[in-house]
Amino acid sequence: MIQSSPEFKKYKQDFDETIDEFKDNINDIVQKGADINTDELLNQATALIKDTSTVSGFFHILHNMRQYDDLTFAHCMNVALISNVLAGWLGMSKEDIETATLCGLLHDIGKLSIPDHIIKKPSQLTDEEYEIVKTHTVAGFNLLKDKDISIHIKNSALMHHEKCDGSGYPLGIDGSKIDPFAKIVGIADVYEAMTAARVYRGPLCPFQVIDIFEKEGLQKYEAAYILKFLENVVMTYMNHRVRLSDGTKGDIVFINHARLSRPMIKSGSNFIDLTKTPNIYIEQII
Numbered sequence: 001m002i003q004s005s006p007e008f009k010k011y012k013q014d015f016d017e018t019i020d021e022f023k024d025n026i027n028d029i030v031q032k033g034a035d036i037n038t039d040e041l042l043n044q045a046t047a048l049i050k051d052t053s054t055v056s057g058f059f060h061i062l063h064n065m066r067q068y069d070d071l072t073f074a075h076c077m078n079v080a081l082i083s084n085v086l087a088g089w090l091g092m093s094k095e096d097i098e099t100a101t102l103c104g105l106l107h108d109i110g111k112l113s114i115p116d117h118i119i120k121k122p123s124q125l126t127d128e129e130y131e132i133v134k135t136h137t138v139a140g141f142n143l144l145k146d147k148d149i150s151i152h153i154k155n156s157a158l159m160h161h162e163k164c165d166g167s168g169y170p171l172g173i174d175g176s177k178i179d180p181f182a183k184i185v186g187i188a189d190v191y192e193a194m195t196a197a198r199v200y201r202g203p204l205c206p207f208q209v210i211d212i213f214e215k216e217g218l219q220k221y222e223a224a225y226i227l228k229f230l231e232n233v234v235m236t237y238m239n240h241r242v243r244l245s246d247g248t249k250g251d252i253v254f255i256n257h258a259r260l261s262r263p264m265i266k267s268g269s270n271f272i273d274l275t276k277t278p279n280i281y282i283e284q285i286i
């Protein structure tokens with residue numbers, strides 16, 4: 001339904017135009033060693049968000065964009081916008097919100113130095129290929145290290161795949177050593193990747209993504225950041241209509257803070273507490 005709305009169509013058109021400009025800017029940086037014009041990059045990203053009427057409107061639109069494209073540039077733009085929203089939810093200053101947005105925009109710039117046939121490979125990567133993909137972190141840092149930009153942007157390129165429990169890469173450092181902006185980008189990055197369509201599956205519904213985060217263990221992420229993020233994403237869908245995995249349709253009426261992926265659903269005159277029905281889950285927002 002939302003995809004035929006004027007707001008969505010406008011967003012899609014603006015997004016495509018912005019991505020083209022963004023692509024040109026990044027290619028100039030990578031191929032010609034051009035300076036990074038942070039004002040221009042920021043303007044492009046924030047113009048997109050400003051045009052959506054509300055933050056929850058933005059998340060709704062984001063999920064409906066998912067079937068369109070999943071290229072590195074669109075991914076970076078989405079990660080930038082999610083990082084912007086998350087930094088806002090965390091109550092950061094305007095300047096820090098801008099820095100977080102730039103960190104998101106440039107976090108995967110190192111991917112441009114990875115051969116295309118690996119980045120665009122539709123099937124699962126071999127161990128060897130995965131090791132090559134992992135080098136995009138160090139490659140990104142090297143591309144940015146001599147530029148006149150915030151250290152957080154450089155650190156985010158290097159550290160956005162680090163995990164607070166030390167299980168990430170490339171350095172395997174723990175939460176105390178990971179740049180806070182890289183932690184924000186890391187959450188936005190995983191969320192973006194999970195909600196995107198893949199060759200082997202369609203886009204995941206936000207509640208399935210939240211379920212994966214909960215099962216995977218939130219200790220991989222900065223506790224205050226991940227909880228704030230997931231709670232706010234869930235609140236975005238309060239009173240929205242959903243279809244459950246058994247075909248039942250209903251509205252989200254109450255959030256379980258201990259199990260964010262399993263809210264209370266009202267279907268007709270019935271209340272379904274999803275924490276008590278482990279085999280039934282939210283399949284789609286409708």
Ligand SMILES: [Fe+2]
Binds near residue numbers: 107108136161
């Ligand atoms: Fe990455």
Ligand SMILES: [Fe+2]
Binds near residue numbers: 107189
């Ligand atoms: Fe990424």
